[in-house]
Amino acid sequence: MSYMHEFNLEQFVRFMMTQSNVNEQIKAGNKTETEVYDFFKNTLKTIFNNRMRTLIFDGYSWYIKHRV
DSSP, X not given: OEEEEEXXXXXXXXXXXXXXXXXXXXXXXXXXXXXXXXXXXXXXXHHHTTSOEXXXXXXXXXXXXXXX
């Protein structure tokens, strides 16, 4: 199933900062949070070009459901 989400550059960079592989690199000390954030922002700015972009995510979504 595909999911479509609309992002501007800032929203997408913040979304990418939540990804587990990004956080693992930061936790391991390979990159600082600022370095990763700046890398995303600088490399993606020409793609977003100050506009909203609709991105399609294919694959599965995995959720943990907590029961009370």
